[in-house]
Amino acid sequence: MTAIQANHLSKSYGRFQAVNDISFEVEAGTVFALLGRNGAGKTTTIELLTGFQKPDTGAVMVLGLDPIRDRAQVRGNVGIMLQEAGFFPELTVRQTVEIWRDFTPAARPASEALELAGLTAKAKTKVRQLSGDEKRRLDLALALLGRTDALFLDEPTTGMDPEARRNIWQVVRDLAARGTAVLLTTHYLEEAQQLATKLAIMDRGEIVVGGDMVETLAARVGRVSFELPSMIHPGELPLPATVRGRLAVVQAADPDLAAQTLLSWASDRGLRLRGLEVRTASLEDLFLELAQSYDIPQDDVSSGSDRGSRSDRPAVSGDARA
Structure with a gap:
């Protein structure tokens, strides 16, 4: 549905x-x-x-x-967790949730919402004393109040x-x-x-x-990376590779098949491909591809490090949320 x-x-x-x-x-x-x-x-x-x-x-x-x-x-x-929410700094976490419950039809118990958001231990803490991490979890608790x-x-x-x-x-x-x-x-x-x-x-x-x-x-290109043996020139590899220092990277639609080809080639020559890593395409790879196509x-974008976020809307006079 x-x-x-x-x-x-x-x-x-x-x-x-x-x-x-x-x-x-x-x-x-x-x-x-x-x-x-x-x-x-x-x-x-x-x-x-x-x-x-x-x-x-x-x-x-x-x-x-x-x-x-x-x-x-x-x-x-519907539950909504926007980038920014307004809180009363002098209220405790539990008091904040209880107030929101009054405006939420068939709201779940405050203790349940706090547990889902990992805030049970902070129930008696004033909002102004919360860290940025904890305020985001409070946002989530409020979004989850309704079923x-x-x-x-x-x-x-x-x-x-x-x-x-x-x-x-x-x-x-x-x-x-x-x-x-x-x-x-x-x-x-x-x-x-x-x-x-x-x-x-x-x-x-x-x-x-x-x-x-x-x-x-799956429709994107995967990769196989490994340490290029010291006596091997990149041109000797059975598949085209990009080499930076001693790291060789082969891009392939089927990275598993590419790895098998490389291992078979290395075995025939008595070589060992150290640090061999086979990776299917990831979202990071896709974004790098789009970065080139769409500037x-x-x-x-981030693969995991903390960063802030900004709204995509420019400042517009009279822009108010209902």
């Missing part, structure tokens, strides 16, 4: 085209990764899908409803340490397994590859790559 649908969606701010005629669907029980550099259009897309912004053209359906026209009904069945059928997560693990990040991954997996449709934006490529079964990569407001995660990566800055 389709839970989230964008159909020829467009949104501009003056002359700036933030989203340009994009379409995709998120099925119930799946995680969909919406990826791209800063300013690609991801945040605007989420705001359109959640009813915070009205599209210039196109249509949005969430759980079969219009998120603007049917706002109250949609909000009761949602659709969940929007905009950069959910920014600033989290590796252990906290992996704990959140498991929460997302569990929610999807129970039938929740999850739309995720992230700059952590490993996170997207670990969680998502579908993806769309945006650039300049358009989707430049989209589809099934496994199929999309995407390579430092706008």
